[in-house]
Amino acid sequence: MKRTVFTLLFILTIGWGLAPAAVAQKMPPGSFGNQIVFDLAISDSLRSMGYISSSFGINDTGLDAVAYRPTTTKDQTMKTPLMLGVKLNPALMNYTMSPVRAFSKNYTAYHISDNSNGVLLALGITKDNVGNYRYRVVLNDSAEVVHWSKIPRLEQKYGAGKPYGFIGSFNYPDKQALVEVVNINDYRLRDGVIFDWRKNLKPVITNIRFQPHLPAGQARTQYGIEQMKIQAPHEIKYDPTTGTPTAISFYTDSVNVVSMLVKDHEAVAYSVILYKTENGKQQFFTGAEGNPLGTEFKFNFTNYPVGDYEIIIRPQGAGGFNLQDQQLHIKLKILPNAVLEKKASLKQLLPYVVGAVVFFGLLFGGYYRRNQVKLLKAAQAKQVTGLKLQSIRAQLNPHFMFNALTSIQNLINKNDIAGANHYLAKFAGLTRQVLATGGEELLSLKEELKLIDDYLQMEQLRFGFKYHITAGDDLNQSNIEVPAMLLQPFVENAVKHGVAILKESGVISLSVTRNQRDLVFTIKDNGSWIGTTNADENSGYGLKLSQERIVLLGQLFKEQPVTLDIQKNAPGTVVSIRLTNWI
DSSP, rough: OEEEEEEEEEOOSSSSTOOGGGOOOOOOOSOSEEEEEEEEEOOOOHHHHTTEEEEEEEEETOGGTTTOOOOSSSEEESSSOEEEEEEEETTOOEEEEEEEETTTTTEEEEEEOOOOOOEEEEETTTTTTTTGGGEEEEETTEEEEEEEEEEOOOOOOOOOOOOOOEEEEEETTSSEEEEEETTTEEEEEEEEEEEOOOOOOOEEEEEEEEEEETTTSOOOOEEEHHHHHHHHHHHEEOOOOTTEEEEEETTTTTTTEEEEEEOOOOOOOOOOOOEEETTTEEEEEEEEETTTTEEEEEEETTTSSSSEEEEEEESSSSSTTGGGGGGEEEEEEEOOOOOOOOOOEEEEHHHHHHHHHHHHHHHHHHHHHHHHHHHHHHHHHHHHHHHHHHHHHHHHHHHHHHHHHHHHHHHHHHTOHHHHHHHHHHHHHHHHHHHTTTTOOEHHHHHHHHHHHHEEEEHHHHOOOEEEEEETEEEEEETTTTTTTTTHHHHHHHHIIIIIGGGGGOOEEEEEETTTTEEEEEEEEEEEOOOSOOTTTTSHHHHHHHHHHHHHHHHTTTTTTEEEEEEEEESSSSEEETTTTTO
């Protein structure tokens, strides 16, 4: 809620019929002093000079001299018949006063830097009309802490000739308070003030617009600070913490007008000054043009000499000069005209263009050939690895069949004809499944687990052990592919070298789980086929082939390595196979 203004502050400390005895106690220069401040309305003749509103102060012992003179001069009158007056701490330093917009009205905002009270009185409210007025208090434009209420009381102080309305003494540290007074019979008679105890008044730059310097008759354009980085030879420096521009430089022939956009502050108007430093001396220039909302300041640098300048944006009012930590300083440097290089002809540029084309052509050709060689080598390495895997797979299948036939022979030698027939039927089905997938390197997880289940059923007929196969519910077994026959050699070793001698007391468990994007197989048994932390010479030929196969799978799937870990976990052995980034 704000509009830009250039406040004319009249401090009237003499005249108005004051007696010499009314002289107030002297206060430090720059302090608020022993005064009560009133707002004036300005005539059109003064508006044409650039002033929108003004205020004046009267000694706080001489209210009677002004209280009942609604017309002060020909061009100045009291802002409203309410005649609201503001009294602050006389010793208050670094205060600011600026008219701002609150709802549909323009009110004066007082910044109080020391958390002292703000007193509001209304000379236009008397014992005859006090019942017609109400007041309210709104904090931070959002919370109404005092609803429309009757005027608290009438009082007669500060040299007043008769009682006036006392609205209140207010103090809301670190907040902004709007105090409004209204005539309930005529809402046009409404006025108010804003007391602001907040500490952060520093302006925030939202953008800087640049209008290029163009020849007469050519269309003017504007571009923002981001485009400025590309379109004009210059330098912009920023505060590393806030990102606010701290220094700008440009060539005098590249920029004509610079407009600075400032974030709207609810209770503070800003003013801008520009000065040039040369030989240790400062030369001040006229202020920038401002828009009605006070959010833009425009400088025309058409005829400005080159050199070092500084722009200062500060809270408006006399106290704004002293609020150093609430001011924004931007260094500005106008550079001499850029020297334009002589344009080269097409004939002069042609050799360089041809040379550049040839150079980049050779560079691209070499790069392309190098990539092709690398791709060819990678394909060859992958092919070799694939052939090695096929060779190991070809060795695993006969090994598996040899072990199965040996088991059938043992059953026949024991004269267990029924068991041998049952085992042979299972073996036939399992053999068909192995042969059907013999040319495939990958099988679905569902098919791999079925092969293991059939194999364990077959071996269970011979040794009588128990087994369990579990898979996580979050695994889509039909859509997840794993290397074919990956688990069978490890399960076979768990049977032959682990639980075979335990018979019915032997237990094998196979679990498949998901660990983030990894697929983990865990095979446990309660036998003793591993004597150390790694597979030894008693672990079986098939296991050694499988270990070699896992190494080759790691070479083939470099982004999805397969790892194997075999550990003694008395009683028993634990085999863990991890397919990394497999899911």
